[in-house]
Amino acid sequence: MISFRSAPTVDLSPLDLYEILRLRVDVFVVEQDCPYPELDGRDVEPATIQFWATDGSAMLATLRLLTDGQDRRIGRVATAAQAREKGLAAELMRGALAACEGQTVRLDAQSHLTGWYARFGFEPDGAEFVEDGIPHTPMIRRATQRR
Template identity: 40%
Template sequence: MITWQLKPFIELTTIQLYQLLKLRVDVFVVEQQCPYPELDDKDHKKGVYHLLGYDGDQLVACTRLLPKGVSYPSVSMGRVAISADHRGGGIGHQLLAEALRNCQSLWPNESIEIGAQEYLTSFYTQHGFVKTSETYLEDDIPHIDMKLAK
């Protein structure tokens, strides 16, 4: 059973911040072998929230929710990560459903734009997102822009 917490940056404990950054680096930098600027100055911007999914005291899933104008003209989500040992059991779908619910609560009736890794296109499509761009490379990984219109 995953326990979800939604927090702005200022409310993250030092342990939570460490766990969050470690999970993201483990997935995006180490596992995907992609050195990229993980600390992009968006985590602490006004209105940004971090959705944390815990299995006991272990952080196993996370994403950040961003207000309009931080990454896209619309509300957006990014840095969606699931620990390798918790994949395949539906936690990704739970994370996305929880993220969408929280976006709706924070920013009612707003569209959501994302830059998804291309191999996850069908995953996001299952949640109502549609492609809005051709494939492009970001940090040498194929991505595609997608949008959930409201």
């Protein structure tokens, strides 16, 4: 059975945090072949909340929710290869957006996923840019939008 959880990073067990970070490295660094410093210091900010899905034995999907000034920022949305196309990341997105009620939320989407993020009320908010060899599009979900 899949369970969906969230907690501030400071409240995570060392094992849960390890599994979240390992999944992100597996997806972003290894699978996407982007050697970059995945550990950027933002996970340990006091307001950072981690969202994840697990089946009890494996970390299946994750994302993090940051505070950027008055806005919130969703990032590091990752799903294990064997768990894709099951709606896990969508469920995590719904949970993160519920935690942002009444606030503007921003993210930098890999450009091929802008349509997926649009399902949650995000719209492009700036010019496409390339990060680690992958095109990204800044997106915004204004506080007045609901999905």
